[in-house]
Amino acid sequence: MKLRTLFTALxxxxxxxxxxxxxxxxxxxxxxxxxVEIAPEKLMQKLSGSVKEQLKGLAGTAxxxxxxxxxxxxxxxxxxxxxxxxxxxKGTTPETIRVIITVGENKAYxxxxxxxxLIYHSKEVFTFGADxxxxxxxxxxxxxxxxxxDMLTERFSGLRGGYTRSRLxxxxxxxxFLVESFRSQWNPAVQTAxxxxxxxxxxxxxxxxxxxxxxxxxxxxxxxxxxxxxQRLQMQxxxxxxxxxxxxxxxLRFRQRWELKSGGHQDLDASxxxxxxxxxxxxxFVYTRHQYQARYAIGxxxxxxxxxxxxxxxxxxxxxxxxxxxxNSKTLRxxxxxxxxxxxxxxxxxxxxxxxxRGFRTVYDAGSVWRHGQNAKVRHSIALGFLxxxxxxxxxxxxxxxxxxxxxxILMAGINF
Numbered sequence: 001m002k003l004r005t006l007f008t009a010l011x012x013x014x015x016x017x018x019x020x021x022x023x024x025x026x027x028x029x030x031x032x033x034x035x036v037e038i039a040p041e042k043l044m045q046k047l048s049g050s051v052k053e054q055l056k057g058l059a060g061t062a063x064x065x066x067x068x069x070x071x072x073x074x075x076x077x078x079x080x081x082x083x084x085x086x087x088x089x090k091g092t093t094p095e096t097i098r099v100i101i102t103v104g105e106n107k108a109y110x111x112x113x114x115x116x117x118l119i120y121h122s123k124e125v126f127t128f129g130a131d132x133x134x135x136x137x138x139x140x141x142x143x144x145x146x147x148x149x150d151m152l153t154e155r156f157s158g159l160r161g162g163y164t165r166s167r168l169x170x171x172x173x174x175x176x177f178l179v180e181s182f183r184s185q186w187n188p189a190v191q192t193a194x195x196x197x198x199x200x201x202x203x204x205x206x207x208x209x210x211x212x213x214x215x216x217x218x219x220x221x222x223x224x225x226x227x228x229x230x231q232r233l234q235m236q237x238x239x240x241x242x243x244x245x246x247x248x249x250x251x252l253r254f255r256q257r258w259e260l261k262s263g264g265h266q267d268l269d270a271s272x273x274x275x276x277x278x279x280x281x282x283x284x285f286v287y288t289r290h291q292y293q294a295r296y297a298i299g300x301x302x303x304x305x306x307x308x309x310x311x312x313x314x315x316x317x318x319x320x321x322x323x324x325x326x327x328n329s330k331t332l333r334x335x336x337x338x339x340x341x342x343x344x345x346x347x348x349x350x351x352x353x354x355x356x357x358r359g360f361r362t363v364y365d366a367g368s369v370w371r372h373g374q375n376a377k378v379r380h381s382i383a384l385g386f387l388x389x390x391x392x393x394x395x396x397x398x399x400x401x402x403x404x405x406x407x408x409x410i411l412m413a414g415i416n417f
Contacts, residue, residue: 087100
């Protein structure tokens with residue numbers, strides 16, 4: 001009865017929300033962009049190829065303030081300038097305008113704060129992360145704190161920091177490193193499951209992680225990231241001891257956005273991730289981990305629909321932090337990850353469809369996490385809620401598992417999920 005009442009209330013609020021009139025359009029929306037100029041002109045040489053293509057693509061299209069705002073924001077990130085002024089002038093023909101983007105001098109130093117994760121989950125309580133970044137031209141240093149009970153089988157809490165040197169080799173190369181120190185806490189379900197899973201490595205108290213890496217832009221927007229992940233684990237059972245997990249890591253990624261003449265956009269983000277731990281790297285864990293991910297989205301200012309897919313496989317003896325988890329804020333949202341498999345799996349497949357119209361959002365998930373030698377059992381869930389919009393959208397959702405028997409909804413609220 002409570003579930004039916006909650007669902008009815010959600011649908012009533014959604015109906016009211018959809019009837020709210022649209023905000024007035026920008027007065028310049030009736031004009032066609034004749035040309036986009038950058039001042040000073042020499043700065044064009046410092047922009048990436050994708051930004052240059054977007055600047056060129058604006059010519060001949062209807063003026064769209066949201067597209068222009070997103071583009072100027074990216075220009076500011078690439079040139080590291082906080083002073084950007086956009087001016088519109090009449091074009092050479094009627095009903096056209098020229099857009100002039102004036103970029104101020106680079107700031108010698110810059111600092112900004114970021115919240116990469118802030119989530120409340122009714123089964124996992126809070127996940128929170130905060131980073132501070134300091135930059136000077138192509139150098140960026142980062143320091144942050146994180147407590148996460150969402151992505152892995154453990155809650156890991158601690159400090160992290162890193163350094164990145166970008167804009168090398170004509171912007172085709174970047175390198176850096178990441179250092180993290182975490183203390184782990186374990187759900188009782190994990191410790192119970194370990195008693196009957198002798199092939200799965202045990203739990204650990206602390207995890208120290210160091211990962212140097214280099215990113216190569218092969219052909220925009222295709223990048224290749226190569227590095228080494230070194231992790232020292234303080235194992236807890238049967239005796240306290242240290243073990244090393246060392247793996248060569250690589251990620252091949254394609255990310256592209258296409259602006260449509262109709263005013264909409266298309267996004268494609270696909271990647272392949274490989275982690276290989278061999279005796280050559282003096283590791284106590286020997287394993288190979290493959291993960292494939294893809295997401296395609298098409299939308300306008302008012303609505304967007306996105307379809308995503310991911311799959312993974314692990315062979316060998318991998319530590320718990322490498323195992324696949326479903327049933328969190330991003331996958332099988334109506335399920336509890338400890339009910340699916342407290343230890344995670346070495347096989348995983350998941351797909352979802354995410355749709356939002358103005359402030360309303362709904363997500364359908366389907367997926368399975370299992371172990372080698374077991375049969376995969378596909379589960380489904382649906383989530384309904386609201387989002388605020390913007391780069392760090394606040395979202396509140398209620399998710400339901402699709403199954404027979406009693407259904408216990410899960411509440412999620414926060415940003416970046």
